[in-house]
Amino acid sequence: MLCQNCKRNDAGVHLKRIINGEAAEIHLCGTCAVALGIGDTAGSFSPFGGVQGGNLSHADTRRMSNKGIRCETCGFSFEDIARTGMPGCPDCYRVFAGKLRPTLVKLHGRAVFNGKGPSFADGQEASPDSLSELRERLEQAVREENFELAAVLRDEIRSLSEKEVQ
């Protein structure tokens, strides 16, 4: 069986994950398993890789490679964020919102801001992601074999669909 990630080497790491109650099998070669932060002994997804103590793992970089998009304010690419573990400026959070989301979910869960914002933000409401936007991102995540992001998006789609039905 070939590795699902590189599609070149034989898969030597076989994992089963439960995503939304459904078992999903993942088959990877040793190199890709390490690169994706799946330890050969740990057997689980590691939220943080070993990149300079940052919050984003090298695995995140590879999976979420953004093909040259850069933040206009600071010039950071997503690879730069992953390398340093930190966004370069506040706008990075907006430009790379989708790609940063899995890491933010790892750090903060599904929680959203519930504190006291600055006065200029009073009365503004957060714009929720639409179902179509979420589905589009899910498709992209599946194409990139980004299983963690896909699981997060699937949950969000399910929760939003349930709300709309109600």
Added chain:
Amino acid sequence: MSQASSNTQLDAVLSTRVRLARNIDKIPFPVRLNSIEKQNVNFGICRFLSEKGCDLTLTEMSSLYPYEAISLAERHLISPEFASASEGRVLLMSQNEEISIMLCERDHLRIQCTKQGLQTQEAFEGAQIYDELLSSGFRFAFDQKLGYLNQNPKDIGTGMKASVLMHLPALSATGAMARISATASKLGFSVRGSYGDGASVKGDIFRISNTVTMGISENEALTNLKTMALQIATKERAAAEELIKDIGIRDRINRSAGIIENAVLMSSDEMMELLSWVRLGAVYGAVNADIPLINKLFVSMQPATMNVLAKRKLTENERDEIRAKTVKQIFR
């Protein structure tokens, strides 16, 4: 003269601190700015606060000797990270040292307010005054869902780190700190030794701080922290009341007092250990000693702060001699 034991559960609490991380929108984080850009950010903030009539002392970190910068960290006025590199960094501080604002640390602004004892709400309000004032002049980076957008993704949301500094000798001596730390961690708090490296905690002084900044309001986080600090203080008291009955512990406390009274040289590590025992004894009536002075000496007899007080870099021997002489004052 000596301080009588007040014996309240708050004896364990030394101070409370609230720190707010803020960034100006559309400007890269300090790590992505060159020194001129950092100066521009700093200048803009300083000019604004000056125009608003704020009475804060400005210190360019690059103008300080390394020991002066480290002393500010020993006194908890800045973060160790802020002391470690000086280029393009400015400290604004109120005269009573309750307010300190770090410019171009990891974030453009770290607004900090420290209060003595357990005063979570008061410390937050102190920091909030400057937060609100600055947000009237600068558009802070903010998102309705993510909250304040700060350099470290862990700090987004409220951007608030509230902490209580506590002296916990009985819980340390009974080996309970590891368990408390693990429980606190599950509840969204971190418990760390304030002095010493991660492996050994000097003086049994711990900082308990919130780690949750999303999905929770500042007030909820402050209330939770206060509750956690009170619970730990209650546990410390219960442990101390048992411990103090042990003749071996009373011997340890009195031996520590004896060494302090007679020592000619005293290292910083030794002082932290001896003062911790004597403070435990003083709080629970086993010895007579000035508790507020002990609290001050934990800080003022740290190596870099001693250099600052002496206005020169002392040798290790000179520091140990001055320390041994000064620490005796807790019994006078």
